[in-house]
Amino acid sequence: MNLKIISLKGAQFEGEVVGFNVKTAAGEITILDHHRPIISSLILGAAVIIGKDENRQAMPIKSGFLEMDKKNNLTVLID
Amino acid sequence: MESLQSLKSRLRAVKNIGQITKAMEVVSATKMRRAQEAALNSRPYAFEALRLLDKVSRVFKNGAIVPLGESRPVKATLVIVVSSDRGLAGSFNTQIFRIIDNFTAADFFITVGKKADRFCSGRGFKVIERFSGWGDYAEPRECDPLASAVIDGFLRKKWDRAIAISTHFRTTLKQEVLVRQILPVDFEKIRETARELVPESGRWAELRKNMADDANHDNDYIFEPSPSEALSALVPHLVRMQIYHLILEANASEHSARMVAMKSASDNAEELSGEITLDYNKARQAGITKEIIEIVGTQTAMT
Numbered sequence: 001m002n003l004k005i006i007s008l009k010g011a012q013f014e015g016e017v018v019g020f021n022v023k024t025a026a027g028e029i030t031i032l033d034h035h036r037p038i039i040s041s042l043i044l045g046a047a048v049i050i051g052k053d054e055n056r057q058a059m060p061i062k063s064g065f066l067e068m069d070k071k072n073n074l075t076v077l078i079d
Numbered sequence: 080m081e082s083l084q085s086l087k088s089r090l091r092a093v094k095n096i097g098q099i100t101k102a103m104e105v106v107s108a109t110k111m112r113r114a115q116e117a118a119l120n121s122r123p124y125a126f127e128a129l130r131l132l133d134k135v136s137r138v139f140k141n142g143a144i145v146p147l148g149e150s151r152p153v154k155a156t157l158v159i160v161v162s163s164d165r166g167l168a169g170s171f172n173t174q175i176f177r178i179i180d181n182f183t184a185a186d187f188f189i190t191v192g193k194k195a196d197r198f199c200s201g202r203g204f205k206v207i208e209r210f211s212g213w214g215d216y217a218e219p220r221e222c223d224p225l226a227s228a229v230i231d232g233f234l235r236k237k238w239d240r241a242i243a244i245s246t247h248f249r250t251t252l253k254q255e256v257l258v259r260q261i262l263p264v265d266f267e268k269i270r271e272t273a274r275e276l277v278p279e280s281g282r283w284a285e286l287r288k289n290m291a292d293d294a295n296h297d298n299d300y301i302f303e304p305s306p307s308e309a310l311s312a313l314v315p316h317l318v319r320m321q322i323y324h325l326i327l328e329a330n331a332s333e334h335s336a337r338m339v340a341m342k343s344a345s346d347n348a349e350e351l352s353g354e355i356t357l358d359y360n361k362a363r364q365a366g367i368t369k370e371i372i373e374i375v376g377t378q379t380a381m382t
Contacts, residue, residue, distance in 0.1 A: 003214070006123045006124045006127055006129075006192060007124060007130075007219070008120075008121045008124045008219040008320065008323060009120055009218075009219065010120035010121070010123065010124075011123060021274075024303055025303065025308065025312075026303040029303075035299055037299055037300045037301065038300060038301040038302075038303065039131065039134065039135060039300050039301070039302050039303070039309055040303035040304075040309070041303075041304075041308070041309055041312040041313075057165070058302045063312075065128075065131060065309075065313065065316075066310070067127075067134070069133055070299075075127055076148050077127055077128055077131070077316075079219070079316075
């Protein structure tokens with residue numbers, strides 16, 4: 001899926017990923033390819049971007065939102 | 080005619096000032112470009128946040144109600160004044176202060192920039208918070224205390240309306256003072272703010288064209304924890320974004336106002352130094368002629 005992480009200072013990450021793990025207000029979730037459309041608010045914690053070949057990249061998150069749409073695009077807004 | 084010496088010192092002074100204003104002009108031009116770029120970088124965020132807001136608010140059939148959007152009878156008003164820290168920016172600050180005179184009845188003031196603080200304190204307004212040092216490159220994090228103060232006071236019913244007086248950057252040569260309502264939240268106004276994030280003309284203007292709204296009408300989303308919670312978390316973010324954008328725009332305006340003011344100052348200095356040089360040359364020539372006359376006169380008298 002295509003992941004886009006955006007903050008007020010511009011795009012922080014953009015690219016093809018396998019999974020995205022993050023803490024939301026309703027608990028920790030991992031979004032994989034073709035997840036059902038979801039909108040959720042994020043809470044303080046570390047997000048993990050799982051790229052191809054299982055390489056992981058962590059990113060600190062204060063708060064924000066994520067949106068998965070029908071066309072396999074995941075958009076994350078962070079502070 | 081003025082003496083050679085005093086002309087010379089005046090010429091030197093004018094040239095020095097011209098050099099300084101020229102340097103300030105160049106510095107402001109660079110800062111202005113940076114400020115515009117910062118405004119542009121925050122655009123994708125604003126855009127996505129608005130799209131999200133659209134999607135979430137569509138779930139509520141008969142209009143979404145959030146605490147920050149509650150319009151109640153106005154008993155107390157907060158005015159946020161955004162000015163610059165430093166002067167020498169033409170009429171940038173005076174324009175803002177002229178508008179403040181219409182709001183002398185407001186109950187609370189929050190000032191951004193030293194000039195606004197000095198003005199409001201001098202008038203005896205009730206300034207509850209002061210911010211400064213955002214003039215060059217404001218970070219979203221730095222603006223947080225301002226946004227939090229505005230939102231907190233509204234939620235605690237300290238004020239029922241928040242208004243911002245700041246400069247709207249239209250083009251480099253044209254800035255105008257706008258009075259905007261920040262709270263209670265009006266979604267239509269926030270949308271307008273997002274549109275304003277892109278300048279009307281200049282380097283970034285072409286982006287204005289490809290900003291068509293993509294409205295895909297499905298509301299088949301899972302909401303976690305719930306649509307209303309998502310909405311009430313999203314709205315404060317949008318208010319923060321709006322305030323951050325106000326600051327960015329004021330910065331771009333400040334620097335372009337200063338650039339224009341400094342440009343006319345250095346043009347003026349150039350003209351003045353031309354005039355003085357002419358006077359100086361005339362005075363010098365007059366001196367030489369006088370000396371020759373004296374020499375010739377003496378010679379004739381001696382022979």
